[in-house]
Amino acid sequence: MAKANVLFADSFEKAYQGLDATIQRRVIDFMLKLRKDPDGNGLNLKQPQGALSKEIWTARVNDNFRAVLFRPTADTFYLVTIRPHDDAYTYAARIVWDINKVTGGVDFWDHGAIREILVRSGDTDPGITTKGYFDAISDADFGKLGVNASLVPVLREIRSEDALLGITETIPKLAAQVVLALADGHTVDQVWEDIVAGSKAEDEIDPEDYSAAAERPATRETFAIVTDDTEELERMLLKPMSEWRVYLHPEQRKIAYRAKPYNGPVKVTGGPGTGKTVVALHRVKALADRIPASTGKRILLTTYTNALSDLLGRLLDDLGGPELTGKVEVLNIDKVVRDVLRRDSESQWAGVEVLGDAAIAVRWDDVVATSGQTSFDRLFLISEWEQVILAQNIRTRDEYFAARRSGRGRRLTRAERLQVWKLVQEFERRLDRDKAIGFKQAAVKASDVAATWSEADRPYRHVVIDEAQDLHAAHWKLLRALVPAGPDDMFLVGDTFQRIYDNRVTLGKLGIDVRGGRSKRLTLNYRTTRQILADALKLSGDELPDDLDEGSATLKGYRSVLQGGKPDIKGYPSTAAELAGLRERVRSWHDRGIPLEEIAVFARTGAAALAAADALSAAGITATLVKSGQKPASAASVQTMTMHRAKGLEFRAVAIIGADAVHVPLGIAVTAETVDHLDRRRDLQRERSLLFVAATRAREALSITWAGQPSPFLEGLLA
């Protein structure tokens, strides 16, 4: 007999994880039995009385627990949840099933719960005169947006925000996003464009054909398929809850698993928490699946910092284990640079010290101090060196005289250019003397080396890049040269709203052309609650950053469907009082059940992050200062770190401290107006982005505090 087709929903996985190990084993047995012989003894399939769908059943897991399932055909089973006996029957009687008319995916929802929410929030009270949220939306529009017709009458009854938010937690995910966007005032056309169009089924939808529906991406977002491999099944169910490994949103799946090769580089942008890293990881998997294991590490996965490349390596292992990691080199960009220089016998790499930004800054200070001039300060010179001279790989004075200085605010006369050139020469001479090199300089050298390689010598077949917004032009030239130009050569994800280093590029000019439908944007945030997101957006300011090319980036349609409490935004009279407040806040988060390692404290400076760790430790709360380049502590400990270090991470609760007018923006990181007004604008924007990055690391709880005057960037929040 052919085996039954069994799928399980994310809600089933969640229920499974809440059970004791002995019951979990029974659940696995139950699933395998269901697949082998659904009508056999022991499963005790029964239909609840008064159920809303006649295909709803419950089945025996053990004496106390039953599974709730949907059986549209004799041999297809969709598992929804596992509950104690009576509960399972009650729940089963209230759920509704359908094939979505737009996505073709299988939808289900708890219809009984919706009614209860409306009653509880008073929205159904007779005599209520408040207008409904959706009075202006026609039934046909709801239908066009994939909202099931039987949901529309209840949606029309929603009058309060409470009911709105409660109901969006019980209806199918796509409908929830549509409803929230409409409630936020987005037009039907916008909602179609931003939310629904990407999930539309590619084939014709037969409203009765649950076998075809099971195959569609929209179904696979919510359901995973049960195979006969017990170990794999256990692994899927037992893994810590990270839904993204199993269920990609169709918008994400389409990008990561496109069957046809992309005809060149692909760029994926999107606000914080939209799953860019997740898409990059799945893209790596999709590409790896197409190459044989025997060919070695033919995919490069890279990002800006070491800490993030470590994290990517771990996530990749989670996603595909050794079979996948055996095909992928995961390196941060500076290691990629070293790797290339090491391959080249002429680059005389041995014994050269590579200097980070802080060491470079100190050395520039020395050059400025001994130069006897006051026209150019350190910040200006670093910018000119990195963003003009290194970015264009300028080698001679004449090249510098002829160079375009686009993006620079201060015009230079020929005499001034000569003066700058001499200072740069002096700076580089001193580095040479000390056998040292800056990271970006090393990248320029490496890209020169790689540019001499023949197509056949390029080491990778695919390059995938995370946090693309922070890479320097020399990094891009290098990456471009590591992979032969052609289908699926480069795949990059990033968000210029989160740019926190001073690197700006126009990819098109660096030989990375992402036109022709190869620029994608993700808009749904999976990390942060709506409440936190709304406040974080007020920090990001009005200025729109570039899109890594000649256009502007946008956060249009950016949204979350998660709910939570309002962030705590608060000033204190002194730093001591602020730290005392921090201790209390951390305690209360911990008392609420948030483990210490899921709580983070971010500050603009290392000194303030250290002070926070000390203050917490002194109060008996275990806390660790995580330095740049270090891994976060794995033990139960609050993590304190700078905002720079926080990039790419996430925590259940985040406290941002020291958001005062002196430290945010940080004076020494901002060019004076008189030196270069464009640099100043960018520096301020970067400081703002830091705060935005820090705030968007929070999943459930966020506080932003300061002592004395609040940061000017908090203005929108405090208004």
Ligand SMILES: Nc1ncnc2c1ncn2[C@@H]1O[C@H](COP(=O)(O)OP(=O)(O)OP(=O)(O)O)[C@@H](O)[C@H]1O
């Ligand atoms: N389809 C999905 N289903 C469930 N969770 C998801 C999904 N996609 C992403 N997530 C979760 O959302 C969070 C954010 O994802 P990710 O880190 O990939 O976002 P990002 O866009 O790279 O964020 P940032 O730019 O802020 O670093 C992670 O916890 C991830 O596991």
